[in-house]
Amino acid sequence: MKSDRLLSILLLLQTRGRVPAHELATRLEVSVRTIYRDVEALSASGVPVYTERGRHGGIALVPGYRTDVTGLTADESRALFILAAQGAHAALGLDEALGSALRKVMAALPEPHRPAAELTSRRILVESSRWMGPPPREVDVSALQDAVFTDRRLRIRYRHSGAGKPRTYTVDPYGLVSKAGVWYLIADRRAVPRLFRADRTQSVVVTDAPVERRPGIELADVWAVLKRQVEKRPGGIAVTARVHRSRYDLFLRMCGNSLIEHPRDDGDSEWITVRLGYGVLGAARMLLPFAEHLEVLEPPEVRAELARGAAEVVSLYAGTPRARP
Structure with missing residues (x-):
């Protein structure tokens, strides 16, 4: 309009x-x-x-001219109050500021829109954490937040997944991203985009050197590139398997990111055929927890790999525990 x-x-x-x-x-x-x-x-x-x-x-x-938000539509005012339920502001220490801002918005809203906006905050709840997820780690996002606003290079101590000791990096920050309740520092290291989980960042030091971001590149641009890299799983080994219907929904939650094509489900069959892709042979062992409810049909080398994995588990539990706690 x-x-x-x-x-x-x-x-x-x-x-x-x-x-x-x-x-x-x-x-x-x-x-x-x-x-x-x-x-x-x-x-x-x-x-x-x-x-x-x-x-x-x-x-x-003209300098000094201001207007208020009385032009907000009903949908726009509801959207603002749904934003308050997202949770990201709490990690940034902005709970009180957001509450104050929404009170000011409410006061400036046209009278007909106020009941709907207030009701939205009571009828819509957004929970960013996943079901049955691990306990959240304590993360001081405020330290990273302060650092990324300095427009200075950062020196961070960072522990990679599976590594015992942290490593030190000097990076050029673009900003922070919250995805599914997990915070990430988005930065360039030697002009190459990198992704650092906030809960693995052990320390942050703001250096005296000015930040050196690539010209014309914004946080959203870097995040789009990194997101594609993460989601583009290597699929060198194509696997065909069948999943029992009773475990199909669980399979999609646990292994859906390895699917290389959308499964065809007619709704009647007891078993559903799926196609998956793995970068290395050992990665297919993630299918073992489904036991008799999932069978790999091909290729033969993946069937053999799962047989070896199952035999190793049987051997581990066949005798007494190897070490007492």
Whole structure:
């Protein structure tokens, strides 16, 4: 709607200052000509907006002009209160600040939207932790948060998964990302994007050297690259297996990230055929916990690998414990 677009332009100018017309057009997915028509409409309604030509020109508001949020729609106001349930602000020490901000938003909302916004916070609950997950580790995210805002290089002590001793790295930080309740430091090391779990970061030191980020690259860009790298599992060994229907949902939760094609389930068969991909032969041993409820059909080398793994488990439990606790 045009009214929503006009409000978006007004808030963008209020937040960003002078903004080129082509940037507004891109952000709002309209033509530059439409942006100029909208600017004329804002001006005609009494908003002190003006344009400047030239290389460093753009569209801007007269300095000192402010507006409130009374233009929020019902859906937009509900979205703000759902945001309060996400939980990330608590780890950043922003609980009180968010509560205060929402009270101010509530006071500025149009009267008809206030009941729906208040009800949203009581009817919607977002829980970021997974079912049956391990106990959360104590993580001082505030230290990392302070560090990434300094625009200085960081020296971190970091312990990799499975490693006994931590290692020291000097990195150029882009920022922090919270995914499924886990915080990550996103940074370049020698101009290569890296991902560091906050709960494995043992210490953070802000150096005197200025940060050296790659030109034109933002946190969202680096995160998109790292996310693709993590999710693009190596699939050098293709495995065909059948899973009993009684364990199929559990299989999807535990092994779904190894699927190389979506299983075809007609809803009637007792067994469901699946196709998986593994980078190394030993990785297929993760299928052993399903016991008789999952059978690898091919290739033969994976069947042999699982047989060896099962034999090793039988041998381990056939006698008395090797060491007493």
